[in-house]
Amino acid sequence: MSTRAKPRSAEKKLAVDSVSRKPQQGRSKASLERMVAAAEKLMLERGSEDFTLQEVSQEGSVSIGSIYLRFESKENLVRAVIANHLKRMLQREAEMIERVKAQSHSLATVVPVYVENYAELLREEAPLLRQSMARAAFDPLVADPGRQSANRAAALGMEAMLEYRAEFGGSDHERKANAAYQIIFATLARQLSLGSTGESVHPQDWKELKIELGRMCLAYLKTDI
Amino acid sequence: MSTRAKPRSAEKKLAVDSVSRKPQQGRSKASLERMVAAAEKLMLERGSEDFTLQEVSQEGSVSIGSIYLRFESKENLVRAVIANHLKRMLQREAEMIERVKAQSHSLATVVPVYVENYAELLREEAPLLRQSMARAAFDPLVADPGRQSANRAAALGMEAMLEYRAEFGGSDHERKANAAYQIIFATLARQLSLGSTGESVHPQDWKELKIELGRMCLAYLKTDI
Amino acid sequence: MSTRAKPRSAEKKLAVDSVSRKPQQGRSKASLERMVAAAEKLMLERGSEDFTLQEVSQEGSVSIGSIYLRFESKENLVRAVIANHLKRMLQREAEMIERVKAQSHSLATVVPVYVENYAELLREEAPLLRQSMARAAFDPLVADPGRQSANRAAALGMEAMLEYRAEFGGSDHERKANAAYQIIFATLARQLSLGSTGESVHPQDWKELKIELGRMCLAYLKTDI
Amino acid sequence: MSTRAKPRSAEKKLAVDSVSRKPQQGRSKASLERMVAAAEKLMLERGSEDFTLQEVSQEGSVSIGSIYLRFESKENLVRAVIANHLKRMLQREAEMIERVKAQSHSLATVVPVYVENYAELLREEAPLLRQSMARAAFDPLVADPGRQSANRAAALGMEAMLEYRAEFGGSDHERKANAAYQIIFATLARQLSLGSTGESVHPQDWKELKIELGRMCLAYLKTDI
DNA sequence: TATGAATGAGTATTCATTCAT
DNA sequence: GATGAATGAATACTCATTCAT
Known part of the structure; x- marks a missing residue:
């Protein structure tokens, strides 16, 4: 797949339904799932899209023709x-937020707990997330829905923090919460090499950084400036 | 170029000298420079390493054989x-830091000025930086020196902030400065899609975020916690 | 094809089946045969493996991809x-031996008849045999089955001579028959430049030599020493 | 060197003088010798002409230009x-024949002694001889002088046997001696894989075969037929 | 619907030979 | 004479996509 872009119409949704050829039901739905699962497995193994449809065919016990019937x-x-x-990410993020909320009772608890839990979630999903992000760089069909997902994740994170907006300093609480979220995500993402220099910091530093990140956000949210 | 890694000895330096075949002087140095320049041009145009040596040959007026003579x-x-x-980045970073220092006279000025200037620098260098980072993910020969560069950039940034360490709160100033740098870089990098979801935020949001990023760092560095 | 050996497992059989990718039946078998035939034709024309897959593709009306589908x-x-x-050689050798046996009724007839017929057979097959032998020098996958073929050819030749073992002198008849075969083959092979200096003797000398070769074997087999 | 033949004029001599560009004397003769020696070394190491002029240049401390100045x-x-x-072969063969003659005093001794000594000589020279023969197959410039060398070697061998022509049976002694030589050479050559199937016989068989080869020749030379 | 055999354009790399210095 | 940097033609192999069955 050397061809880079090939953008298409201004489609905004990226669901299996929107890239696969026909809404599948019943028996053939199973084969659709097998091919997607096989492709995912290969992407995880390779760390990239460097897999062959031949391989998908074997791994998923699907004929190449079938693949082109669906995609x-x-x-x-x-x-x-x-x-x-x-x-899947969206689902997990929602669950994670619930856990975070349940464990928190103040801004001082919610921020570090959120950082910790979000970090763990991102770490687990990093392998595919990395590839999503790489592709989003040149593929609008991935970039657009990726942005939407990011927005929803942001909304969830902000919501958790805004639960304690009473403790916020300053006036524009939404803006502050949003900035905090952006910075948290960016920092976590970079540590997980989600498109970064790969200088995956020493675990030591990483642990330390998470603490400071929490402190920084807390200081920022509380300050009146 | 499907072969992924092929790491080699424990070389730590990545300079043209260490990947090119012989130390070039004089006349033939020109042809070396032409081929590297042509390759860079193509990488910038394509946004990736998807260029042909044939293209380098034409663009740089160098024979294919010559390329293999050097690489x-x-x-x-x-x-x-x-x-x-x-x-080049390293050079520019050093110069940028000097400018930042010259314009600043307090923690409250140095932080936003630094953020602003560093952001601009990274924005200009983003196209190639993105590719460096992508390659570093699987090529140790790029990852190692990349890490070193990152460390030097961090040192420079910290130094600028530590100039006003008297205004810092808390005790471990180095730790704070380091955390601030990491978070600044991560946030800027993400906005520039340096490996990120490509949801290059609206210029509006981006401007806003830089301001908040500065505020956050300032609040953090000053707080006693 | 600069890579020399690349030996593999201890496979002993070299049949099209063992080097081609899948047991072919029906329709696609035809294309397999076309590509092998084209390659053979080119090897005969060139006298070596210096042919291009591009050429095989054209000559055999097969796509390059198809070749790689099979090989x-x-x-x-x-x-x-x-x-x-x-x-094919094996087949022809068996048939030839039958003819030799049918024409002979004594050691004095079987030896020259065998020499004559074997010479003719080898002459006809020399062009490819030469290449087999050249490759066997560095390719175990050809050397091993080549050895086996040679052994079977030896067995057939010895068998023809041993039919008249009653006329043999000495005691170890098998040993004598074997030595006779080896010397016959070696001499014929050299004359056919099967790996030899190419001083393909004058037809005159060649004819003469075959006669003497027969005489020598006869004298040897009959002698009591 | 994929181009096969390119025969040229009807030159008959192959000496360094006839393939090198100018009769060399003095200092530059040394460099000529170095490049030929380097090429020979590489041919022995590789077992083929698969070496690079670049390699000859380094190995022999000669510039590539120099090589083209001579060849x-x-x-x-x-x-x-x-x-x-x-x-070199010719020289050694002459010496060898002298040794054989000195050790012999009858047909019954000269034949096996000659076989043994010639076998040893060929074994030592096999690596390059193999390549001479391979090239002779398509290069007249090597085939012609090769043939001459072969003729001289034949003459020497025949001479040694004819020393005892009084013991020969039959009438045409030259013809018999010639046939014996041809068969001896062919058999030895094949065992040494001088272009042969590579089924380098077991040392056991080889030793045995040499004995039988001697017996066969002896029986043949003595017989009256 | 489903299959998987067939297609063939596209590309990194090698190395004998030339020629400016 | 001597050098060795420059040249560029030549070639095996991959893999997304098609389409006859």
Whole structure:
């Protein structure tokens, strides 16, 4: 897949349904799932889209023809994997937020707890997330829904912090919460090499940084400036 | 270039000299420079290493044989481009820090000025930096020197902030300065899609975020916690 | 094909089946045969493996991809040609021996008749045999089955002579028959430049030599020493 | 060197002088010798002409330009190596024959002694001889002088046997001696894989075969037929 | 629907030979 | 004479996509 972009219409949703050719039901739905699962497995093993449809065919016990019956191109199959992953992430993020809320009773607790839990979640999903992000750099069909997912994740994080908006300093609480979220995500993402220099910091530093990140956000949210 | 890693000895330096075949002087140095420049141009145009040696040959008016006279492989030519870029970045960072220092007279000025200037620098260098980072993910020959560059950049940034350590709160000033740098870089990098989801925020949000980033760091550095 | 050996497992059989990728039946078998035939034709024309897959593609009306569908490498295609040839040789040798036996009624007749017929057979097969032998020098996958073929040919030749063992002198008849075969083959092979200096003797000398070769073997087999 | 033949004029001599560009004397003769020696070394190491002029340049401390100053092509350099070898062979063969003659006092001794000594000589020279013979198959410039060398070797061998022509049976002694030589050489050559199937016989069989070869020749030379 | 055999454009790399210095 | 940097033609192999069955 050397061809880079090939953007298409201004589609905004990236779900398996929107990249796969026809809404599947019943028996053939199983084969659809097998091919997507096989592709995902290969992407995780390879750490990239460097897999062959031949391999998907064998791994998923699906004929190559079948793949093209469901997907217009290999590219779309990759998009389907990413779409699936995005959906799963969203689900997990919602659950995680609930856990965070349950464990917190103040701004001073919610921030570090959120950082910790979000970090763990991102770490687990990093392998595919990395690939989503890499592709989003040149593929609008991934970038657009990726942005939406990011927005929802932001909304969830902000919501958790805003639960204690009474403790916030300053006036524009939403703006502060949003900034805090952006910075938290960016910092975590970089540590997980989600598109970063790969200088995956020493675990030592990483642990330390998470603490400071929490402190920084807390200081920022509370300050009147 | 499907072969991923091929790490080698424990070389730590990535300079054109270490990936190119022989120390070049005089006349033939010109042709070396032309091929590296052509490769860089193509990498910038394509946004990736998806260029052909044939193209480098034409663009740089160098024979393919000549390229192999200087570089063991296309991979090494790419590394040379990155090495060049790393060197240039370092130079520019040092100059930028000087400017920042000159414009500042307090923690409250140095932080936002630094954020602003560093952001601008990174924005300009983003296209190649993105590729460096992508390659570093699987190529130790790029990752190692990349890490070193990152460390030097961190040292410079911390130094600028520590100039006003008298205004810091808390006790471990180095730790704080380091955390602040990491968070600043991560946030800027993400906005520039340096490996990120590509949801390059609206210019509006971006401007806003830089301001909040400065505020957050300032609040953090000053707080006693 | 600069890579010399690449031996593999301890496979002992070299048949098209063992170097080609999948047991072919029906329709696609035809294309397999076309590509092998094209390769053979080119090897005969060139007198060596210096042919291009591009040429095989055109000559055999097969796409390059198809070749790789059947053969892992050009090397394996060459091996398939050789395997085919080996099989054909074996067949012809068996038939030839039957003819020799039918025409003979004494040691004095069987030896020269065998020499004459074997010479003719080898002459006809020399072009490919030469290449088999050249490759066997560094390719175990050809050397091993080549050895086996040679052994079977020896067994057939000895058998023809031993039919008249009553006329043998000395005691160890098998040993004598074996020595006679080896010397006959070696002499014929050299005359056919099967790996020899190419000083393909004058037809005159060649004819003469065959007669003397027969005489020598006869004298040897009959002698009591 | 994929181009096969390119025969040229009807030159008949292959000496370094006839393939090298100018009769060398003095200082530059040394460099000529270095490049030929380097080429020979590489041919022995590789077992083939698969060496690079670059390698000859380094190994022999000669510039590539120098090689082309002496030789019209890489092919001619190879021919020079072979020519050298041929000359050396001839020298050694003459010496060997003297030794054989000195050790013999009857046909019954000269034949096995000659077989043994010639076998040893050929074994030692096999590596380059093999390459001479391989090249002779398509290169007249090597085939012609090779043939001459072979003729001289035949003459020497025949001479040794004819020393005892009084013990020969039959009438045409020259013819018999010639046939014996041809068969001896062919058999030895094949055992040494001089272009042969590579089924280098077990040392056991080899020893045995040499004995039988001697017996066979003896029986043949003595018989009246 | 489903299959998987067939297609063929596209590309990194090698190395004999030339020629400016 | 001597050098060795520059040249560029030549070639095996991959893999997304198609389409006959």
